[in-house]
Amino acid sequence: xxxxxxxxxxxxxxxxxxxxxxxxxxxxxxxxxxxxxxxxxxxxxxxxxxxxxxxxxxxxxxxxxxxxxxxxxxxxxxxxxxxxxxxxxxxxxxxxxxxxxxxxxxx
Amino acid sequence: xxxxxxxxxxxxxxxxxxxxxxxxxxxxxxxxxxxxxxxxxxxxxxxxxxxxxxxxxxxxxxxxxxxxxxxxxxxxxxxxxxxxxxxxxxxxxxxxxxxxxxxxxxxxxxxxxxxxxxxxx
Numbered sequence: 001x002x003x004x005x006x007x008x009x010x011x012x013x014x015x016x017x018x019x020x021x022x023x024x025x026x027x028x029x030x031x032x033x034x035x036x037x038x039x040x041x042x043x044x045x046x047x048x049x050x051x052x053x054x055x056x057x058x059x060x061x062x063x064x065x066x067x068x069x070x071x072x073x074x075x076x077x078x079x080x081x082x083x084x085x086x087x088x089x090x091x092x093x094x095x096x097x098x099x100x101x102x103x104x105x106x107x
Numbered sequence: 108x109x110x111x112x113x114x115x116x117x118x119x120x121x122x123x124x125x126x127x128x129x130x131x132x133x134x135x136x137x138x139x140x141x142x143x144x145x146x147x148x149x150x151x152x153x154x155x156x157x158x159x160x161x162x163x164x165x166x167x168x169x170x171x172x173x174x175x176x177x178x179x180x181x182x183x184x185x186x187x188x189x190x191x192x193x194x195x196x197x198x199x200x201x202x203x204x205x206x207x208x209x210x211x212x213x214x215x216x217x218x219x220x221x222x223x224x225x226x227x228x
Contacts, residue, residue, distance in 0.1 A: 032213075034214045036152075036215075038152075042220075043202055043218035043219060043220055043221060044144075044152065044202075044215070044218055045218070046214065046215060046216055046217075049207075049214050055216065056216075087151060087152055089152075089214060089215075091211075091212075091213045091214055094166075094212075095154075095157075095166045095167070095168065096154050096168045096169070097142075097154040097157070097212060097213075097214075098154065099151055099152040099153065099154070100151070101151050102151045102152075
């Protein structure tokens with residue numbers, strides 16, 4: 001099973017700042033890494049698929065990069081609605097499909 | 108507009124059973140793999156089970172094998188999860204989610220709002 005480790009657990013930033021979230025895989029997942037956003041009381045929402053492809057309707061301030069075992073989600077300038085929990089997920093080796101433990105971006 | 112509406116959750120005793128449903132609309136349900144993902148209270152996301160578009164292949168996380176059964180009725184645009192022998196650790200919000208293609212779940216483009224399963228005596 002591929003384990004995904006996200007860091008930091010919590011990121012404290014202000015609106016307008018740049019957010020950089022990390023996801024590290026226990027073995028290579030090539031480029032098959034996704035990012036989701038979850039706000040309190042809501043279902044997750046797909047942001048990025050296969051490392052760097054934005055899902056439909058996702059603003060350009062969200063971008064993904066990386067390959068192999070190290071991946072990054074960058075939010076170029078935080079908007080108030082971006083404060084949420086972010087999860088990474090891999091699809092390279094499954095079952096099981098696995099998620100990281102999440103990074104909370106807080107004000 | 109893609110919509111996924113889960114139902115069937117509730118309070119069950121340890122060892123009990125439930126049948127979760129997910130009614131889909133706004134897309135060609137029979138053309139896409141579907142998945143159940145759960146989230147225990149205050150915890151992260153956990154993939155539970157997936158089924159291909161035809162229903163011909165199913166996949167489960169180890170902790171639910173033999174206890175959970177995923178199925179679908181493409182004529183009714185509905186996904187199911189039959190859960191038996193429930194344990195306290197199955198307590199979670201259960202989300203259904205749509206995959207991007209027919210043959211593999213890969214990732215989750217759309218999610219329902221979830222149905223809550225609570226296992227307690």
